Amino acid sequence: MIRLLRPAVPRPDFLQPARGIGALPWAATATGLLVLGLAALDAQGAWQTRQRALDRLARAQAPASTVVARSVGGASAASAGRLPAPPSGDRMPAGDRPAEARRWLQRLARPWPAIWAASEVAGADNIAWQGLDLGETGRLRLDGLARETHQALDAAQALRAQHHDGVPLWRDVVVARIDRQADGQRFEIGAQLAGSATPLAAAATTRPAP
Amino acid sequence: MWSAPIEHGAWRQRLAPAQPLWLGPDGLWDPGPAPRPWRRDRPITPQHHTSFEAWCAHHPGQAATLWLSAWWLHELLIAPQLPLPDDAALMAYAGGVLQHYHGDSAAAWPLAAWRAGGARGVSALHGLPLAGLQASAAAAGVTLRGVRPAWSGALADALRQAPALARAASARLLVVEGRLVSQLDLAHGRLTALQQRRLSAATLPALFAWAAVDPATPCWALGHGLADGPGADRPTGLTLLAPLTATHPAHHLAHHGQPATPPVPTAAPATAPRRVPA
Numbered sequence: 001m002i003r004l005l006r007p008a009v010p011r012p013d014f015l016q017p018a019r020g021i022g023a024l025p026w027a028a029t030a031t032g033l034l035v036l037g038l039a040a041l042d043a044q045g046a047w048q049t050r051q052r053a054l055d056r057l058a059r060a061q062a063p064a065s066t067v068v069a070r071s072v073g074g075a076s077a078a079s080a081g082r083l084p085a086p087p088s089g090d091r092m093p094a095g096d097r098p099a100e101a102r103r104w105l106q107r108l109a110r111p112w113p114a115i116w117a118a119s120e121v122a123g124a125d126n127i128a129w130q131g132l133d134l135g136e137t138g139r140l141r142l143d144g145l146a147r148e149t150h151q152a153l154d155a156a157q158a159l160r161a162q163h164h165d166g167v168p169l170w171r172d173v174v175v176a177r178i179d180r181q182a183d184g185q186r187f188e189i190g191a192q193l194a195g196s197a198t199p200l201a202a203a204a205t206t207r208p209a210p
Numbered sequence: 211m212w213s214a215p216i217e218h219g220a221w222r223q224r225l226a227p228a229q230p231l232w233l234g235p236d237g238l239w240d241p242g243p244a245p246r247p248w249r250r251d252r253p254i255t256p257q258h259h260t261s262f263e264a265w266c267a268h269h270p271g272q273a274a275t276l277w278l279s280a281w282w283l284h285e286l287l288i289a290p291q292l293p294l295p296d297d298a299a300l301m302a303y304a305g306g307v308l309q310h311y312h313g314d315s316a317a318a319w320p321l322a323a324w325r326a327g328g329a330r331g332v333s334a335l336h337g338l339p340l341a342g343l344q345a346s347a348a349a350a351g352v353t354l355r356g357v358r359p360a361w362s363g364a365l366a367d368a369l370r371q372a373p374a375l376a377r378a379a380s381a382r383l384l385v386v387e388g389r390l391v392s393q394l395d396l397a398h399g400r401l402t403a404l405q406q407r408r409l410s411a412a413t414l415p416a417l418f419a420w421a422a423v424d425p426a427t428p429c430w431a432l433g434h435g436l437a438d439g440p441g442a443d444r445p446t447g448l449t450l451l452a453p454l455t456a457t458h459p460a461h462h463l464a465h466h467g468q469p470a471t472p473p474v475p476t477a478a479p480a481t482a483p484r485r486v487p488a
Contacts, residue, residue: 009366009369010324010365012333012362013322013356014333014335014340015355015357
């Protein structure tokens with residue numbers, strides 16, 4: 001470019017050196033440098049990917065005494081009971097692992113179809129359910145909105161009558177609260193799952209009888 | 211993989227800048243070390259050597275570019291309409307012309323072809339054995355980077371100092387080496403004529419008297435080797451880019467990147483119309 005701006009000056013030389021580098025070698029050099037640069041960028045990205053993969057592999061190959069207990073988010077976790085908070089971060093000490101496994105087994109052993117059917121059993125056309133919460137100890141809490149007070153009492157009665165495998169599913173069914181509001185009667189029904197009298201926390205520390 | 215050990219000295223020699231040397235009939239002039247920004251206060255003192263061989267003996271292992279005086283050269287400007295496609299064809303044609311005018315001895319003269327801005331020509335080295343120069347360099351381990359006519363370096367130097375030389379529709383540059391003057395005619399920076407003239411005497415008045423023949427063409431001059439004396443004054447339109455009374459080729463010292471001598475102010479008006487910014 002500079003050569004283009006300057007007037008052409010003769011450059012005779014008795015040693016007759018090779019002529020200046022033409023456009024094609026310069027273009028080839030530029031292309032090579034461009035390819036090298038792109039390859040360097042690609043290599044850097046690949047290196048970072050490799051580092052991340054190695055980190056993941058190192059975590060996956062961590063000693064088996066630690067398990068990852070991640071909290072299960074979403075509505076199911078809210079309804080099925082809150083998970084115990086991990087002791088520290090995502091890791092769990094090896095000693096807590098059997099208790100955690102028992103906790104999960106007890107949760108899985110619950111009659112979940114019948115529990116989910118509670119709102120349908122107690123439901124009526126005039127009740128709008130607003131919340132269903134099953135606590136860690138098997139305590140059920142049903143929030144709803146009814147037009148009349150007796151509809152809430154009917155719902156509680158229907159829960160008392162709900163059976164599972166021939167035995168009542170709920171006990172201690174009470175209408176805990178009824179609030180009269182502008183849009184109806186807001187009420188709360190409390191009940192205890194019949195098969196889980198012992199709190200899970202207590203079960204975790206006591207060995208089940210043979 | 212390289213099997214030979216890397217010679218650091220060889221690489222340093224290869225990468226070192228070449229020292230410009232001017233070789234004329236009175237010997238060789240070395241402008242000295244290149245000026246450095248942090249050594250600006252040190253004056254440049256050109257050194258004289260009797261020959262290139264003597265310089266090589268004092269500077270073994272260095273690199274050099276030889277600028278040859280016009281006293282050693284013949285110049286040919288070749289008409290652009292001649293169908294000579296490449297440098298080999300140019301030199302073959304020039305060899306025939308030189309042999310025609312200078313006899314069979316011209317067949318052995320080293321030739322150097324050049325092309326610039328549509329013009330082309332050939333320089334012939336008749337006064338020095340090129341093989342002898344190369345042998346002297348090789349004996350001292352000197353790397354000879356180039357052997358070039360001094361007028362081409364002087365032209366580049368003059369274009370740097372006087373850009374109007376390249377803009378003028380018709381301009382002339384005189385490269386003075388004592389009595390011998392290389393006359394370079396340019397049209398918009400393109401070389402249209404390259405001739406060697408001899409002054410009646412190696413004096414400034416002799417140059418002024420000769421240059422005043424064609425006052426219409428703006429003329430610049432640089433070089434050395436003239437004596438001052440009584441006689442004709444500097445003609446109108448002649449600009450001296452260097453005091454021509456120096457004993458050594460000052461303009462070639464500018465190859466280090468800065469002019470060794472400032473342009474001599476001229477009483478003549480600017481030869482090329484300058485654009486006045488609006």
